[in-house]
Amino acid sequence: xxxxxxxxxxxxxxxxxxxxxxxxxxxxxxxxxxxxxxxxxxxxxxxxxxxxxxxxxxxxxxxxxxxxxxxxxxxxxxxxxxxxxxxxxxxxxxxxxxxxxxxxxxxxxxxxxxxxxxxxxx
Numbered sequence: 001x002x003x004x005x006x007x008x009x010x011x012x013x014x015x016x017x018x019x020x021x022x023x024x025x026x027x028x029x030x031x032x033x034x035x036x037x038x039x040x041x042x043x044x045x046x047x048x049x050x051x052x053x054x055x056x057x058x059x060x061x062x063x064x065x066x067x068x069x070x071x072x073x074x075x076x077x078x079x080x081x082x083x084x085x086x087x088x089x090x091x092x093x094x095x096x097x098x099x100x101x102x103x104x105x106x107x108x109x110x111x112x113x114x115x116x117x118x119x120x121x122x
Contacts (some may be wrong), residue, residue, distance in 0.1 A: 023111065031111055034104070037084035042067060043077050047086065050100050057090075057099040 023031065038044060049066055050058050063074045078098060081087040085104045090097045 021115070027111065031108065034084050034086060034108055037080050037086060040077065042069060042073070043081055046074075046077055046081060046098075047100065050087070050098055057097050059092075060096045060098065 038047065045067060046063065049063065050056075060071075060074065060078065063069075063078075064071045067074060069077075078087065078089070078096075082089050082098075086101055087098045088101050090099075
């Protein structure tokens with residue numbers, strides 16, 4: 001057995017699989033898109049405002065003043081969050097109402113969570 005073969009053999013027996021439960025290419029693409037949507041401070045604030053709303057939803061009419069941004073700017077950011085699957089939009093008359101998609105946020109959280117002692121994400 002030459003040295004290269006011995007090193008590969010030793011590495012194979014002492015180390016576990018590198019891939020384990022790593023993200024698939026599709027999961028990584030979806031996660032990256034969602035994280036890109038959250039990278040902007042205005043969008044993070046929008047998510048925070050909606051998450052802390054007593055009713056769990058917010059009317060778009062209340063957001064420009066809360067963020068000190070114009071209505072078109074707020075609409076742009078809300079659209080990006082909706083397209084990323086992080087918010088749900090419901091039209092009620094003239095105004096749109098937004099709520100978080102906790103199922104999607106849970107998926108993101110699970111993908112980023114470290115494994116527990118049983119190897120299952122928290």
